[in-house]
Amino acid sequence: MPRIVEILMPAETSCPCCNGDLFEISHDESQRLDVVPAQYRVIVTRRPKLACRACHGVVLQQAAPERLIRGGLPTERLVAHVIDAKYHWHLPLYRQAQMLATHGIALDRSTLAFWVGYAAQELKASSAPASARLLEALCR
Structure with missing residues (x-):
C-alpha cells in the first residue's frame, strides 16, 4: 500500500x-488510513495531420488506436471496472449509473449493459486482440 509521509517541522528551528x-534526535510517528475516491478522466487522443510544404497533396497521419467498442466511449479499464463492480461486488448497473451521475457522468444502465455484453462477446472470441486488452485491464 502506498504511503505518504508528511513531515511537520516546528516553526522555529x-x-x-x-x-x-x-x-533531530528522534521523531514521533502516527499513521492514518486514507482513501482517494474513484477518479474518472477523459483521455483525449490527438492525431496531428502532417503535410509537406514542397510536395502538394502529401498528408500523413498516425492510425487511430483500436478500441474495445469501435467508436465507443469507454476504455478497456472502464469496462473492466463496470464488470468487476457488477459481478465481484454485486453492484447492479442501475446503481453504478447513479454513482457515475454523482461524478457528472450521465450514462444509462442500458449503455453499461451493452458494454458488459459486448465485453462478454469479445471474451468469448478470445482470439481477438481487444479481449487481451480487456483481460489485462480486469487483472489490474
Missing part, C-alpha cells in the same frame, strides 16, 4: 535559549 541550530 533554532534554540530558544542560545539561538543555535537544532538537530
Whole structure:
C-alpha cells in the first residue's frame, strides 16, 4: 500500500535559549488510513495531420488506436471496472449509473449493459486482440 509521509517541522528551528541550530534526535510517528475516491478522466487522443510544404497533396497521419467498442466511449479499464463492480461486488448497473451521475457522468444502465455484453462477446472470441486488452485491464 502506498504511503505518504508528511513531515511537520516546528516553526522555529533554532534554540530558544542560545539561538543555535537544532538537530533531530528522534521523531514521533502516527499513521492514518486514507482513501482517494474513484477518479474518472477523459483521455483525449490527438492525431496531428502532417503535410509537406514542397510536395502538394502529401498528408500523413498516425492510425487511430483500436478500441474495445469501435467508436465507443469507454476504455478497456472502464469496462473492466463496470464488470468487476457488477459481478465481484454485486453492484447492479442501475446503481453504478447513479454513482457515475454523482461524478457528472450521465450514462444509462442500458449503455453499461451493452458494454458488459459486448465485453462478454469479445471474451468469448478470445482470439481477438481487444479481449487481451480487456483481460489485462480486469487483472489490474
